[in-house]
Every structure is written in structure tokens, then in C-alpha cells.
Amino acid sequence: MLDAPLQDMPGDAELVEQARAAIAALNAKYAHDPFLFLHRARVWNEGEGAWIGRERKRGKLADLNAFLRSGARTPFGVVEGSADGLAETRYVIVLDADTRLPRDTARALVAAMAHPLNAPVLNQDGSRVAEGYGLLQPRVSAALAPENASRYQRLCSGEPGIDPYTRAEHDVYQTLFGEGSFIGKGIYDLEVFERTLHGRFPDDRVLSHDLLEGCHVRSGLLDDVQLHEACPARYSDDVGRRHRWIRGDWQLAGWLGARVPAAGGRRLPNPLSPLSRWKLFDNLRRSLVAPVLSALLLLCWTQLEGPAFWSAAVLAIFFLPVFFQALIRLAGKAHDVTLRQHLLNWAQDTRSGVVRATLDVSFLPHEAWYSLDAIVRSAWRLGVSRRHLLAWTASSLSRSSTDLESNWHNMTFAPAFAIGTALLLSFANPPALFTAAPLLLLWFLSPVVAWWISLPVKQPAPAIDAGQRRFLHTLARRTWAFFEDHVGPEDNWLPPDNMQEHPAPRVAHRTSPTNLGLALLASLSAWDFGYATTADLLARTRATLQTMGRMERHRGHFYHWYDTRSLAPLLPMVVSTADSGNLAAHLLTLAAGLEQLADRPTASGRALDGIGDTLDIVDELAGAGLGPLR
Template structure:
């Protein structure tokens, strides 16, 4: 018989779930209605500028991805203005934190190609070991060797010996928790026809959890010293190579996730986390200062979304670096994803097992300085997000676990976000080909500038005015707000951030065509692999490896970005033959896109660094 306490807990869970569904319905419905209204406005504008009914309908449909992002920014602006600031998650006191730290280890998943990868790995482990402090169980490198056409390669033994030797030297040079390396054997991947580490990073984490729980059914090669030391581990902090935890951040993550209010509770019947969090992610900032073309738009968009998600729904996204709880992970995620199906597994795992944002901890990571490396990274991100689209259609009879409404919206939003440059380019082409003269130029200005300026010129000033008065109006009289240090700091921060983002707008315009080509290729390629071929889904190369493989030279940039240059020339020819009156208004953008590779080349020489700031 079920106890009264259990019944009460289940009733509370049901009520909480119903409340979240209602909030998600209002949230997504508001964004949807605003999206349709703005798309209709785009159709009306097209009609007003002289376009036909067919062109107006097409413009409205193509504008949906763009207007959805503007609608989301508008809804987030309103929510951030009216919602109270979210209180930080509960955390343990110092004594209880030390007890939890004694059951925590740090792991570093990595694919090793050469000796430089070994150097990067050891640098990350040394820095993190120093910054995390003492008391942790161990720092463990989870090592895969590069893909190959056989189970073993002649260079594997040399690299494994080098890693073990460097770890031994680093361990002897400075006191601290032990350091180990766990190597995985390659496994045959029939879908791709290659020997590789099973399921990439996801496989390493899943098998590491099995090792901690005492299982020997893994592809890790035997390391009795490491496996014995890992017995009893409850929490695992994952850190990518070339990232580092700020001092005190590791302990803050442990103190937060180990608090009883945040401990995950798994429903034995459904296998779902009904309260608490399996994952916590810290603030992730860039170690490198921005060059002219360092592409930070995606991270900026995420930051606002993350704040709203945490405030409105009490949970957040997970992007692969942070801390997780072993028991809840094993109970909910061990067999939750099919093989050879997901590249961005971190997102879907965070949705299944609940994740939260810990703003008091921070990871600093490297980001590509060269635009070409950033381009490859964006291509990989887009492919990974498109692989998650089948979860939108998962029903009761599907082999995929069904996601709640909020998470399905997040999957859809991430996928649609990659369509922004392609549909913007398509809208430009429609205007140039169908609208006469100066009207085509006006239409192009709206298409290019409105989505880029909406957040900086309209929504940010609204927040700049609303949030300080919402926070201080009740606790302080209005007259005391004038000249208050809080307001001075707030408006200075808003001004600096707005000016910095406005300065990046020319870069967005310059690279629009190349990003449209890159993301179109990623979306089409990922869609074909997901639906038809089922091959190459786990294709992945680390950003640091891609950066090393890039060759220097302006012609290398032109060869890599040639598709956007050819597209610009083709567009110019078609406009000249179909609607020559619009060519003078299209020419400035087309010329910019033709010289983009040259600008990218010179922007990378030299690298301009600015001081790092957490603000």
C-alpha cells in the first residue's frame, strides 16, 4: 500500500508538472502569436512596396524564422522587466561541502590525434587541479584515440605512454588529488564503416559512470588503480580540453548540487527526474578576447534565454560542461538515446534529467580566433541541433522518449535559429528580383537591419529603464533613485554592452552570405543523414584541431568561402537581367560579400585582445 507521504509527493509532482505545462503553453503561445503577427507585417510591407500577392505571401512565410527570433526577444524583454530577480540556488555550508567534495571527481573527455593534443590535455588538467583545490577524489582523463580503419594503430602506444608519463610528472611536481588516464579501445561503427570510440563523448561519460558503479562491461582498458580510487564517487565535473574552472567554482558546483533542495529525485515508475537537478552548468565565458570576426551572436542569444528559463520554469539548459549526479544519471540516461543518432547529446540529456544554471561558478573556455575555425564549429553545432528534430515528432509509440512542450519548443527554436541567415538571404533575393528600384533597397534595409537592431536599439533600452525601477521602487523612494550608484553602474554597463554589440553589426552583414551557405549545407547534410543515410552523424573534430589544420593565406580564405562569392556573382547577374533597376541598391551588399574573405584574412592578423571581464 502506498503511504500518505508518497501520495502527497506524487500529488505535488503532478501539480508542479501541470503548472509548468500551463506556463509553457502561455510562453510558447505568446511567442507564436507574435511571430505570426510580425510575419504578416512583413507580408503587408512587401505588398505596400509594390510586390504582388504571391510575393507578399512568400515574404511572410520566409520571414517566420526571423520574426520568431524577434518575437522571442520581445517576450523575454517583458518577462525580464516584470519577473523578480531569481534567487541563487541553495548551497551547503563549508563543512558539508568538504564532505561532498570528497565524493567528487573531475573528468576530461578528449580525442587524441597527436602530441599537441596531449599537451593541451595536460595543461587543462594541471590548471584545473590547481584551481579546484584539494579534497577531490581524482582528476581523470577519458581518452579516445583518433578514428581509424583498424582496432589499433602503431601510434596509439606511443601516445598512451606519453600521456601517462606527463601525468606522472605533473602529479609529482605539485601536491593535490591523484591524476589518472582511462583509455578506451576503438569499437567498430557499422554505420560509418570506421573504428572509433563508442558514441564519442557521450559514450565516454556513460561508460565512466558504469566504471564508477563497478561494472566491467565497458571499452575502457584495465586500470585497477584508477577504478579502485573511483569507488564511492557521487558527483562528476566534466570539463573540455582548453577550458578551465575559475578558482572556487568547482566547490561551488558541488555545494549547490549536493544541497537537499537540489538533489535529483527519480520516479521509479517512469524513470524521470521529478524534482531537483541531475546537471548544473556554470557560467561559460570566453578566455580569448574578440577579434573583429569572433562570432559571439549565438552565446549572446543564449544568455537572455537562459535567464528567462531559470526564472520562469525553474530549470535551464545544459551544454556539456558542469557537474552531474551519478545515481540520477545512471537511472535516467544510460539507455535513453539510440546509438549513432545524436551529436549534441548534452542538450537532450539536460532535458531528460533536468538541468539548472549556477551563476556563482564559471568556466573559461577557448573560442576560435580565426573565422574559418568558428565557421566549422558553427557547422557542427547546426548539424547537432538538426539531429534532435526527430524528438519533436516522438509520440507514445515512438522509440524516442517524448519531450514535454517546453523542451520541444527549445529543440525547435535551436533548429530554426540556424535558418536565420539562409532565409534572410532568400528574402533579400526576393526583394531585389521583384521590387522596383529604391523600394528594393528599402526592403533590403528592413530585412538586414531590423532583426539585428531589434535587441540593441529597442529591447535593451526598455530593460535598461524597467529593471532598476522594478528592483528599487518599493525599497527606496523615487527621489533616492536619482544618482544612485546602482543606477550609474547599471546604465554604464548597458551602454557599454549595447555599443559593443552595435559595433559587431557590420561583421554580421559582411558575413551574411557565407553564413547562409555554411548553415544551409549543415542543415541539408544533417537532415539527409538523419532521415536517409544514417551515416556520418557522429562526425566531429575538436575546434583546437581544426584551428591547427587551417592553412594561412588569403587564397585559402577565398577557396574556403568560394560558394558565397559565386552566389554573389550569380545574384548580381540575375538581378541585372531580371530587375536592373534594383542592381544599384543590391551592389553594396554584393560587393561586401565578395571581399569578405579578404576582410577575414586581414582581421586575423594580428589578434586584438581586450581584457577579460565577467560582466
């Protein structure tokens, strides 16, 4: 639900009812009502001038915790599902909408939290966890880029880094001090979380609450447990979320002093450890890197002798880490990787690192501008207006335009800064203009670069010559020959697992769910290649599906192995999740293919192509004297 001028907007009720009905359907399908839907009504926020969810995500967690501990339903206008047993909840796993939780990850998170060595121990006044962990943060890696991903998304997805917000792969704090940093995705001890944080923070003040909560509850990094998160497709989208992060970080500057803001307008002694305060300060320092480097380059060109040397020194900040990382990777060849493959991987990784560093240099003025803009906005809102301190747009909703004009408009400062610097140097230090010219040109064109790397990349179709095409088609025809010969009435139209040719021909009359799916798709593929008619495809598919309907199953799942002649499950009678998943994917693909049959022409050149593939094999066998096709 977005911020709105009214508490209830048109379409809200329908959306909530759709979600409620979906949860009710899931609970009807599965025993013990495992699913619960909680919907918070909007509340009026004077600072935002709109109806919003109370305290954003922080308020959402607080309301959820109160519901779990005491059953408090006041914030929730709709509750669908049973709340029985929730009072015994020990841990809560919190994720963002774009975070993917791999299978068994939740189990690993709970196991780590329940380990005795990780048990949280509060300090004397109960204001923070002094030992153990009240919260564990798993490693968050970049998800694989989709097929039509932009260059920027592929660059970010190519290798997880050490971004403190999105890709916490390595945490220097955990390594040196045994304490990590919470980035909003992890598992926390419900009781400890509420005891240390309930009523501690002032309302309408805390935007980036994750790190602050992790400092109180003491967060640990689980390096061997991994979540996946998609990277932004556009550079402008990434900039938008970083701008929000910087605003949130500077709104926490009040927690660096001896006394901190608290609920009810009070100021209390700061319970945070020196390490936690350093983490907060380090975020502020990081937001000043781009402005300081931009100012440093300007100072080098206008005030210092040897501008080329000083320019190279500043650029080394970007490129030296890439150089040292390349050396480390070059020396770190795995024993099971060939030298050629190692060098290819090393070259690709090094190229990506150089490209990332070059982009960082290209966008330096723009990043300096939006960093200063976020800092000034935070200072104004904290010290003067007291409004829009909770201004936030979810990443999934902040999709920027991909046209070139929008990029020029959003990044106006960078080309303006380049032109202004060139004019300044032409009067103040003309010789330095030659040194600065490459960077100034790069900055001037940075909107074009941002636009280009944000465009979706169309993958070129592989170039296959006539010889390769003939090889692939004859291979397909030989593969179909196996299914054509062995999937028949003798085996109840089920595919045998394999056929042994030596020392004597023998067919393994057993099959698995994966084999069933492959046989069904083989018939569909044979129709595509022209090896089978539409009637053949439908007849074979119908016969196989009818047999599958007679086979014994466990809760809808096929067993791992069956005898193809008796249809009896083979011992041990187990269900394979891999087999079930493969069969499900094959059936979905088969359904999509069969639905397209009605729109395909009855007569086409496929049959002639199929005959041609068969004749090619006959020609090969005749020339080699190898006997028949089958």
C-alpha cells in the same frame, strides 16, 4: 586519439605511456592516489568507416559512469591509479578540453547540487527528472583574449553574449520556466544520470547529445558560478564548429514526435516535456534564420515594391537589438563610475555591437550556405546513407588556414551569390540594383573581411617621448635606491616591508613572500637599467636565496610574515596563497632573466645609462634644494 584506419596507430603506445607515467608521478607525489587515468581503446564503427572512440563523448561518459558505479574496466585498455572509493561517487563534473575551471568553482558546483531544494525527483516511469535538477550548468563566459589575438577573437571575447552553446550567461528558459539548457559543461548526479539515460538512445545516431541529456535529466543554470572558454581565433574555425552543431541538432529532429528512436531499433513513447521539445525545435529554427533572411532579401528586391523599405526592415533585425541595448546601457550608469568613464565604456560597447551586427550582415549568404549544407547532409545521412552520423572534429584540431586564398575557396558561395543576384536584378528589377548594391558589394568582399578579422593583431608599442622616458627612468632609479639601501646584511639580505619617513624615519623589519620576489626582481631590473653590475646582481641574488633557504616553511610554503633580523615567522603563522603565487611567478621570471645573462655582452652602454639616470636625479634635487638622493 584521433579516428584511425587501424585500432592502434604508430605513436599511440608512446603517448599513452607518457600520460600513464605522468599520472603515476602525480600519485607518488601526493597522498591517497588522487589522480586516475583511463584510456579507451578504439572500436570499429561501420558508419564512420574507421576506428573511433565508441559514441564519441556520449560513449565516454557512459563508460566512465559504468566504471564509477560498478568498476567495469572492459572499455578501458589502460587504468592508472587507484579506484578505491569510487563506488561512493555522487557527482561528476564534465568539461571540454578548452574549458577553464577557476579555483573553488568545483566546490560551488558540488554545494549547489547537494542543496536539498535542487534534489532531483524522477517521474513515475523513471524516464526523466520531473522536479529538482539532475544536472547543473554553470555560466560559461568568453576567456580574455591573448595578446596576439585576432580581431575576431577580440570581438568575441569582448563581451559574453547569449549564444546557447558557448556563452550561457542568460537563459530565458531558466528565468521563465526554472529549467536551463545543458551545453556540455557542468555537474551531474551520477545515479540519476544513469537511471534516466542508460540504454535510452540508439547507437550511431546522437551527435549533439548535451541538450537531449539535459532535457531528460533536467538541467538548471547556475548563473553565479562561472567557467571560462576560449573563443575561436578565426571566423572559419567558428563556422566549422557551428556546422557540426547544426548537423547534430537536425539529427535530433526525431525526438520532436510522439514516439522517439531508442536502443535496439525500437521506437518508444516520447518522455520529453513540451518545453524540452520546444528547445529542440528552437535549435532547428535558429539554423534556418540565415537562409530565410537571405531569401527574404532576394524576394524584396525582385518581387516587392519599395525595395529600400524592405531592405531596411530586414537590416533592422540585425541592428535594432544593438540600438535598444545601447539605450539600456546608456541609462544604466553605475554609481561608482564617473560619467566620462561611463560614456567611454558605452561608446566602446556600442561600437562592438555595431561591428558584430555588420559582420553578421556581411556573412549572411555564407552562413545561409553552410546552414543548408549541414541540414542537407544530416537529412541524407539519416534517411539514405546511414553513414558519418558521428562525424566530428574537435575544435582544438580543426584549425583552418589564415591565407586569403583559402578564405576565398571556403566562402565561394557568398561572392557567387552576390554576382548572381546582381545579374538577376539587372534583368528582373534594375532600379532595385541600386538599393541592393551596398549589400552585394559587402557579400562579394566577405571572404576578404573574414580573412582580415582572423589575422593576429600586433599591438603597437606605446609611444613615449623624451620627457616621459626621463620621468620613468628617474622613477626606476629612485625605486632601486630603496632596495639598494635597505636590502643588506642588517636584514639578512631580505627586503623590509616599508620605510616610514614622517614623523621620524623608521624601517619595518618584517617581510613577506611577495616582498622577497619583488626584491629579487628589483636586482634583475637594476641590472637591466645599468644600476647594478653583473657581480652585484649575482651576489645580492645569492645572498637572498641563501637566507630564504634557512627560513622556516610549512610544506614548502613560506609563511605570511617574517622578522627580517631573526628570520622568525610572525604570529599568526599562516600561509597566504596570494603570496605563494606571487613568489612563484617572481622566481620563474628571475630564472628566465638569469639564464639570459650568459648570452649578454659583458661591456655595454647600460652602466652609462644608469649613471645618466642618477645624474638626472641629482640635477633635480640640486635645482629644487631638496637634499641628497637617499
